[in-house]
Amino acid sequence: MMPLPEIILVEDSDEDADTVQQAVQRCSTPARLCRVQSGDACLVLLQQAQRELPALVLMDLNTHGMDGRETLRLIKSDPRLATVPVVVISTSANPRDLEHCYRAGANAYHLKPVRYTEHLEAMVAVLGYWLDRVVAHPGRGVQS
């Protein structure tokens, strides 16, 4: 049996992580959510050689430790990891942040609304898109 596609969530807010967890549950495609609290932890996870690459990285920009911007830059500059889709989820609508993330190779950038229902809907839509609609890079799982 094919393992469930894995989503790595980089998020230090438990509430926001919970919202993403709920979004995963509402998704039509089943997936495993693996949450880490910082960019450093995310990189450690990704760099475990025997581990399969995730289907998606959901990255909050403002985490403690190494923040999302730096983590994004390191992932996208690593030849092995560069193909993993990274979707930024942030409170910041600052054009500078947008500029930075897209330049660094972010695959998408989404805002986190304060209103819970909107937030949840946004997350469901993002996950649905990346899990159901996107044709993934063929290299996934080949390297193990």
Place this chain on the structure above:
Amino acid sequence: MNTSSTSVASDASSVAPQPAWHGQAYSTKRFGISITDCDSEPVQTPGCVQAHGALLVLRAADLTIAQVSENSAAVLGTAPAALLGRPLQELVGPGNAARLQAMLQQSVQQAVQQGVKQGAQAPDIERNPSYVFTHTALHTGLALDASVHTVEGVVVLEFEATGRGDSEQRDFYALIRRSVAQLQRATTLSALGDIACAEVRALTGLDRVMVYRFHDDGHGEVFCESRRDDLPSWLGLHYPAQDIPEPAREVFRQTWIRPLRDVDGGLAELLPLTHPDSGRPLRMTHCALRAPSVMYTEYLRNMRVTASLTLSIRRDDKLWGLIAGHHYSGPFDMPYDLRAACELLAQIVSLQHAAAEEREHAAYRQRIDSVQQQLVTQAAHEGGLAALLDGPPTLLDGLDTGGTALYHRDRWWCAGSTPSEKELDALGDWLTARPEMQLRDRPLFATDQLSVHYPPGQAFASVASGLLAIALSRSAKNLVLWFRPETTQTVRWGGNPHDKPTVVGPHGARLTPRASFELFIESVRGRSKPWLAVELEAAMRFRMLMMELIVARADQLAGLNADLARSNDELDAFAYVASHDLKEPLRGIHKYAHQLAENAGQLGEADLQRLAGLTRLTLRMDTLLDSLLHFSRVGRAELLLEDCDVGEVVEEALDMVAARRGDKPTHIEVPRPLPHVRADRVRLREIYTNLLSNALKYNQQASTNIEIGWLAPHEVAARHAYTANTAQAKTRGWPSAANAQTVLYVRDNGIGIEPRHIDQVFKMFRRLHGRDDYGGGTGAGLTIVRKLVERGGGEVWIESAPGQGSCFYFFLPAEDKPLSPPQAENTP
């Protein structure tokens, strides 16, 4: 020689009189009373001597006698006829003649060697009478001092009674040694004068000795005085310039001393009156025996003076004043050695004059400096020129003045007695245009008669007849003025200076010296005490201190501005980070409230409402944070200036606020096509969206009317000119910077703003109404408008009244220059 007295009279009465002695040699004895004008009297060649002594004119080559005073028989015991043409040694003996010969030779050698040989022993006798020998008159046995000097190639020998015993020799230096020491210690001019008077009087025994000081206009004042106790004081009395005519002053520029032994002593004419070889009259400027002018003796007689001694006080080759000695009790003998002592004293007074004045001024300067230093420290400490008048001390305390005014930051700051502000304005404008005030190194103007230079000054002559002004900078009108009051104070004249000299005297139709010496008190109008050089210098030093202070403050301000810009940056960065970080917990709170409400089956109605409130508040806080974020970004983004069609920008803004218009009838009016301006298009649109949504929101009328218009620069200027003349000018905040700019406006018929709240509306999150009134809102819109406008170097302001709607005006500078520097972007 024998001119009839009738011809004198007819000459004197003619319209353009020739001198009575026209064509012949002058003799005071013969023609003195024919003088019609003091300034034409040949006082240096009077042709006569005072009759108590005798004078011989010798030929330098062989010491034969060329001229002799007609009284030689009485004084010397030999009649003129027996002397003329004879060698001197026949009269005084070979010893004395040889002594004279030796002196003459030394003097000539000295003149030749001058500049090579220093410290010569023998006196230079050219124009400088010096003692040569004592001669005993054979017929009386009286000892006579002979003094000699040379002038214009002849040798002049004067004989006078020694006034002492045979072998007694007074050492005039010993006489005045004490005086010299005292004079050297004088610390003020008046102290110097007092010492001079006292010492001359002690030395001579004259009844009254005065220091008479000349003022700039030539009139004189009794500056110091030492007198016999029973005499009235003349101290502080002023005398008109004519009392000492120009020829007399000229004599005192050449000689130190002028003795007159006896006003009624009679005159002895020279025989012959002119030199037999050259035909020239004898120049008697330096003769101790020189005959006084008739005018002078008459003047003295009018004052009941019987004998006089006059010494000159010179300063820098100018005649500063006189030491005048008067005697009232008959003839007064002033033998050679006494005169020499007095002369030396006069020279020392002249030498010490500069030192005493310097000491006096140094003390004054020190006082001024100390005050000015305190002032500058004060101004530096309190950070403003206005501190100069807060005191103590103030600008008033340094210089000796009655009032002071400082023009700084577009207004006058005054202390003491000054003209009114309106008068100061006009005076300031006049001063600024004066060429003196344009000088780079010395922008200074000083006068003790302001109304002569500046006729409107008559209106405030009482407080400001004297003006000393300096400019602190040439570009801006920055003035410091010191005023001196009119010296209406009284000048006490010795006699009425105006009642002379048209009086016909006892000698017919000619001028006579003043006869009245009654105290005459006169008010001097439009004049102040003159400014001293030391005061002008102090003003310039003050200016320099102030300039240094201003430069230092400019540096300080530049530093403060940099600090301010930095802290603004940091504030923006802080606002940005803070609002981000605040959003995360806010999202959590909202979520829990939401989830609680969803599972609230068992909760009561009240708790459900509370949960709804919690949710609503989190959302409201979210909008506030968004505004704060936005506001902080306004200050940080670069402006992209381009030519903007305001009409298009307004169209876009109206589209963006369309949702706000709702169902209510709304009329947007654009009275005339909007102009093009240079601005950042996105920011300009944001200004309009904020102003328009504000206008739409705060309106209770049945129909919302909004006018979007503009004023061209010339219309703004016209409006400025109008408001400047109305009482509204100050309450209506049209900024002066708006002049000559294109001003844009948005006018509504909304609720309006109370005048006292006008300043509030631009404050962050400052709402004038209830949170949910007028459709809610964060209260950041107008704050953002102001920041956007000011970021572009412009200004925004309001005209409004409650119930009458509001009009928001703003301008963005036509030129790019006043932009505030873009602030560094700190990404959170």
